Amino acid sequence: MTTHEDKDLCALEAAHQESQERRIVLSLTVNGKPVVEEVDPTMLLLHFLRDKLKLFGAKEACGEGECGACTIILNGEAVTSCLVLAAEAQGAEIVTVEGLSKDGELSILQQEFVFEDALQCGFCTPGMLMSARALIDRHPDPTDEEIMEGMGGNLCRCTGYHQIFDAVKRAAKREREELNRS
Ligand code: FES
Ligand code: FES
Numbered sequence: 001m002t003t004h005e006d007k008d009l010c011a012l013e014a015a016h017q018e019s020q021e022r023r024i025v026l027s028l029t030v031n032g033k034p035v036v037e038e039v040d041p042t043m044l045l046l047h048f049l050r051d052k053l054k055l056f057g058a059k060e061a062c063g064e065g066e067c068g069a070c071t072i073i074l075n076g077e078a079v080t081s082c083l084v085l086a087a088e089a090q091g092a093e094i095v096t097v098e099g100l101s102k103d104g105e106l107s108i109l110q111q112e113f114v115f116e117d118a119l120q121c122g123f124c125t126p127g128m129l130m131s132a133r134a135l136i137d138r139h140p141d142p143t144d145e146e147i148m149e150g151m152g153g154n155l156c157r158c159t160g161y162h163q164i165f166d167a168v169k170r171a172a173k174r175e176r177e178e179l180n181r182s
Helices: 004-022 045-052 108-115 125-138 144-150 161-181
Strands: 024-030 033-039 071-074 077-080 093-095
Touching (some): 033 045, 077 125, 108 125, 125 144, 144 161
Parallel strands (some): 024 093
Antiparallel strands (some): 071 077
């Protein structure tokens, strides 16, 4: 006799098999390293980074593209990874907050966030840093308006936005100075 439990098990197995059949092979570069992984085509990029690659810097907060906590850089653009499918990153170059430091040394941008006390709980900070990174890459000498626009999608509940603004400004200046010296 077939019980309800047997039917549930069959349905689960069928769903599992269907999801296995639908999987795609994703090939991309993350923080300078090639990555090849099988994923479900419905998986979000944020979940791919956190669950598959164990890169926990990008945070899940609103899940609706409103807070910026999940921001990463995709092909040079700051994007909210909670709104992007992993499949859309096929062949892409991704940078997450884990890719900012080099050989265990914080980048200038990270150093300036520390110097300016531009964080308290730190939950929003990885997303802030990635928006700031994309902003400075695009505008090495950003105006106040460009900083406000570039950081406008990132919300912070506990730090004054002044410190964040100053950290971005100082980092851009120091990076320009480093570039002129080299
Ligand atoms: S978690 Fe992606 S924007 Fe808030
Ligand atoms: S430092 Fe806490 S939310 Fe920004």
